[in-house]
Amino acid sequence: xxxxxxxxLPVLAVDLGGTKIITAIISNKGQMLARxxxxxxxxxxxxxxxxxxxxxxxxxxxxxxINSSQLGSISIAAAGAINVEKGLVTxxxxxxGWHDIPLRDIIKDKYxxxxxxxxxxxxxxxxxxxxxxxxxxxxxxxxxxxTGIGGGIIINGKLYSxxxxxxxxxxxxxxxxxxxxxxxxxxxxxxxxxxxxAVAKEAIRRLSQGESSSLTEIVxxxxxxxxxxxxxxxxxxxxxxxxxxILTAATYLGVGMVNLVNIFNPEMIIVGGGxxxxxxxxxxxxxxxxxxxxxxxxxxAVRIVPAxxxxxxxxxxxxxxxxxxxxxxxx
Amino acid sequence: xxxxxxxxLPVLAVDLGGTKIITAIISNKGQMLARxxxxxxxxxxxxxxxxxxxxxxxxxxxxxxINSSQLGSISIAAAGAINVEKGLVTxxxxxxGWHDIPLRDIIKDKYxxxxxxxxxxxxxxxxxxxxxxxxxxxxxxxxxxxTGIGGGIIINGKLYSxxxxxxxxxxxxxxxxxxxxxxxxxxxxxxxxxxxxAVAKEAIRRLSQGESSSLTEIVxxxxxxxxxxxxxxxxxxxxxxxxxxILTAATYLGVGMVNLVNIFNPEMIIVGGGxxxxxxxxxxxxxxxxxxxxxxxxxxAVRIVPAxxxxxxxxxxxxxxxxxxxxxxxx
Numbered sequence: 030x031x032x033x034x035x036x037x038l039p040v041l042a043v044d045l046g047g048t049k050i051i052t053a054i055i056s057n058k059g060q061m062l063a064r065x066x067x068x069x070x071x072x073x074x075x076x077x078x079x080x081x082x083x084x085x086x087x088x089x090x091x092x093x094x095i096n097s098s099q100l101g102s103i104s105i106a107a108a109g110a111i112n113v114e115k116g117l118v119t120x121x122x123x124x125x126g127w128h129d130i131p132l133r134d135i136i137k138d139k140y141x142x143x144x145x146x147x148x149x150x151x152x153x154x155x156x157x158x159x160x161x162x163x164x165x166x167x168x169x170x171x172x173x174x175x176t177g178i179g180g181g182i183i184i185n186g187k188l189y190s191x192x193x194x195x196x197x198x199x200x201x202x203x204x205x206x207x208x209x210x211x212x213x214x215x216x217x218x219x220x221x222x223x224x225x226x227a228v229a230k231e232a233i234r235r236l237s238q239g240e241s242s243s244l245t246e247i248v249x250x251x252x253x254x255x256x257x258x259x260x261x262x263x264x265x266x267x268x269x270x271x272x273x274x275i276l277t278a279a280t281y282l283g284v285g286m287v288n289l290v291n292i293f294n295p296e297m298i299i300v301g302g303g304x305x306x307x308x309x310x311x312x313x314x315x316x317x318x319x320x321x322x323x324x325x326x327x328x329x330a331v332r333i334v335p336a337x338x339x340x341x342x343x344x345x346x347x348x349x350x351x352x353x354x355x356x357x358x359x360x
Numbered sequence: 361x362x363x364x365x366x367x368x369l370p371v372l373a374v375d376l377g378g379t380k381i382i383t384a385i386i387s388n389k390g391q392m393l394a395r396x397x398x399x400x401x402x403x404x405x406x407x408x409x410x411x412x413x414x415x416x417x418x419x420x421x422x423x424x425x426i427n428s429s430q431l432g433s434i435s436i437a438a439a440g441a442i443n444v445e446k447g448l449v450t451x452x453x454x455x456x457g458w459h460d461i462p463l464r465d466i467i468k469d470k471y472x473x474x475x476x477x478x479x480x481x482x483x484x485x486x487x488x489x490x491x492x493x494x495x496x497x498x499x500x501x502x503x504x505x506x507t508g509i510g511g512g513i514i515i516n517g518k519l520y521s522x523x524x525x526x527x528x529x530x531x532x533x534x535x536x537x538x539x540x541x542x543x544x545x546x547x548x549x550x551x552x553x554x555x556x557x558a559v560a561k562e563a564i565r566r567l568s569q570g571e572s573s574s575l576t577e578i579v580x581x582x583x584x585x586x587x588x589x590x591x592x593x594x595x596x597x598x599x600x601x602x603x604x605x606i607l608t609a610a611t612y613l614g615v616g617m618v619n620l621v622n623i624f625n626p627e628m629i630i631v632g633g634g635x636x637x638x639x640x641x642x643x644x645x646x647x648x649x650x651x652x653x654x655x656x657x658x659x660x661a662v663r664i665v666p667a668x669x670x671x672x673x674x675x676x677x678x679x680x681x682x683x684x685x686x687x688x689x690x691x
Contacts, residue, residue, distance in 0.1 A: 110655070112657065119656075119657065168523060182623075184515055189515060191626065191658065192499060192625050192658075192661050193625055193657045193658060193661050194625070195625045195657040195658050196623065197623070197625075198622040198623065198658075199623055202618075202619035203535050203618060203619055204534050204537050205537045205538065206535050206536045206539075206548075206612065206615055207536065213655065214652065215618055215622070215654070216615070217537075222537070281537065284534050284547070285534075287533075287534060288534055291530070291546070292513075292527065292528070292529065292623070293522055294521070294522025294523050294524055295522065295523065321545065322545055322546040322547065323546070324441070324526055324532065324544065325441075325451075326441060326443065326524045326525075327522065327529075330523050330524050
């Protein structure tokens, strides 16, 4: 199969997150030729955020002295539920006011080139698969653990996105059927027990019951300033409450991973997102739960590894998606 | 792509279950040309069961007056964990004594033709996909609910079997992290709450606490004779305890389905196995849980339907697997 000209041109990738917008120009070899980021300022609402995306794209093109005809496509990874077929951001917990916004066509109409829109965790999965921890691994699950838990599923080297493009909502599987209701409407979701939010909440709960911890000093007594990152700092400093809180979350993390291992028998689970910065403090107890509880053929076969691309996984993955789609169409 | 001669020949399919062995000759159009079944008598152990399989195959070939050279292949669906690559039954809760039994090569060596071995729930998934409720549906999950819950995953029209062939152990996802330990080693598995065994156990638990029900009469006071089927009979006769027990299991069934819907965004979930005979008594409450709790794009998209092939799903699926493999090799 010969490559078409379109396939050889770089992709302009956009990663629209709740906090920042990353724009990058990425070659078909996975080289990041240019990159910048700016704040999303999501509270200002969709029109303002969309203008910031357009400005960021213009700025990046201007800096490199190129125009959109020199791009193969534009590819956007966005934090939220995406209707892939229609190119809509249908809703987003991190982007207030985004309901059925036709982001793909807004960008496409402005620049006049092929434009793609996918979910950011799905994009990150593709990014890690093509250019990061999952290179050469054709069946893997990518997790991003921060305020929530997002996921992306790679099967036979391709993103599995389901019937409507909304597969991979792995953070919203019930693991505690008697647990509290999640914002998503489901009960006892994994992300309520194993996300960064869960770590902070559990630390605050225990402190408010009168337990003592160096965390109180770290946040200067302001309980509301406790984050998973600060709990991790305290644990690394030898604080026992903080260590226990992280062990609890890591155990729950392992429970959800057992589900994924039993369902998918994957070759690899890649853990990204802010919580992944805890490294083995988080991953080792989770790995142990998998070894103890998952099926005997599947448990030893899975490698549970940290992500490699950090904040750029979404942009890399958006470009990988575009290259795959272009190749698919040329076939 | 031209079909090879091998692809046009029928497959001899074997479904090795804990209770019975079904053998069938199936054409590449999905016609069952011959079929018989005999008891497994699994307690007699592997050598005896293997002899019964060989006799059953010989009998079927003898009846039809054909020899193995007139078959494209032999394909076996077996109840248990299968090492697909090596052709081993590695373990089986329903086949005592089966540990790393090289069933595929035993059959292959006897008949001298290509032989396949896959898990029976995976086979049933393929069977329903090719010839049953899932015809034309390329992304679906098949569940078989009886004493346990087994599963098979069809992605892009093919069986997804994972790295070692052990994907689809859907019954062993934790949905109650504080629940009891399952025989598999995991905690609070779905099958402990939503299988036929769970239904019978819950009915017995409630009766032993002094609640009254027509079930007591149905089993002539012998609590140990209570089965899911008898609970279903009682519920259909208007018994309120039996109805509540089924509603509880159906709700748990829905909880696990929500997980599958959020993870896979599938087009269809097919429900087979003994419990499926309850029909809408079981499926309607489960469908309602999915509508209420699963993600808004995915929930309305999934059709939750009963299986169509009954006991023959495994044999049909074993043949479908063989036809797919033969086609794959000819490509």
